[in-house]
Amino acid sequence: MNSSPTHKPRPMVDLLVSVVLPSLILMKLSGQDQLGVSGGLVAALAFPLGWGIFELVKYKKFNFIALLGLVSVLLTGSIGLFELDNKWLAIKEAAIPAIIGIAVLVSTFTPYPLFKTLFFNASIMDIDTIKQKLEENNSTAIFEKRLMTATYLVAGSFAFSATMNYILAKWIVTSPAGTEAFNEELGQMTLYSYPMIAIPSMIMMMGVFYYLWRSINKATGLKLEDLLVKK
Structure with missing residues (x-):
């Protein structure tokens, strides 16, 4: 218990x-x-x-x-x-989302694409029903293409995040590392990153999920409640 x-x-x-x-x-x-x-x-x-x-x-x-x-x-x-050079801060800010985006792209050449593995799986969606409907409608190939498009869009959202992180770090953090001004600018950068980067990235991801749902809906005719696993 x-x-x-x-x-x-x-x-x-x-x-x-x-x-x-x-x-x-x-x-x-x-x-x-x-x-x-x-x-x-x-x-x-x-x-x-x-x-x-x-x-x-x-x-x-x-x-x-x-x-x-x-x-x-x-x-x-x-x-x-x-007291490292400021350039390392900008590189660090861009590196994490860039690595994730590259991993998403590279994984498409493996048997386990990250996007498909994470979001198109049996714990979230009724995969068997979706595959059955795709075969009945001869839409499997079309859906796979749209799933790949969604993967590229996700990778693009991480590319946007990496680019904006780099620009924001270079723009805001200009003082020498190890100084009071440097710490203050770090705080400003962290605060600004949410409205300028995190929220737009979240909106992009929501758009990708909507695109994926619409693609499944058009290919299978299933409604949203029929796509999801019944708890």
Whole structure:
């Protein structure tokens, strides 16, 4: 019997604790008369780390947003602590989404394409019914082409994210690493990345999912409730 409390998703709280508060600490409390550069980084890291541990212990749930916040603050803050050249920050910001996008493309040449494996699988969709309808309508080849198009669109959304991350980092973070101004600019970059990059990327992904659903609907005639696995 599971005695863990019921966990309800709280995306706004996750963003506040894992992104907004660390960013504000880096921007406002990294001065030498306050927490200092290293102290500001440690304090900023404490929020996503503490929140992720709290969620894991109390609800037995892994908090992905907290992990992203922790990794982001840790990597960007480490560049400040080791006083690396600013170019590494821009490269780091672009590298993660670029690697994911490349992996999505490369996986199409393997037996297990990432996009198809993650989103067109038996745990989400009624694959057997969909395949049966595709065969009945002689639409299997057409649907596979549209699934490949959706894969390219997903890779394109990661390419957009990588490009915008690089531009934003080069635009905002101009101060030498290891300084109070550098930490402040890191916080600004993190805050701006959500309305300028994360939200547009999310809208793109929603568009891809809509395109995929419409493709299945046209190819099979099935409605949305017929496509999904019955719980």
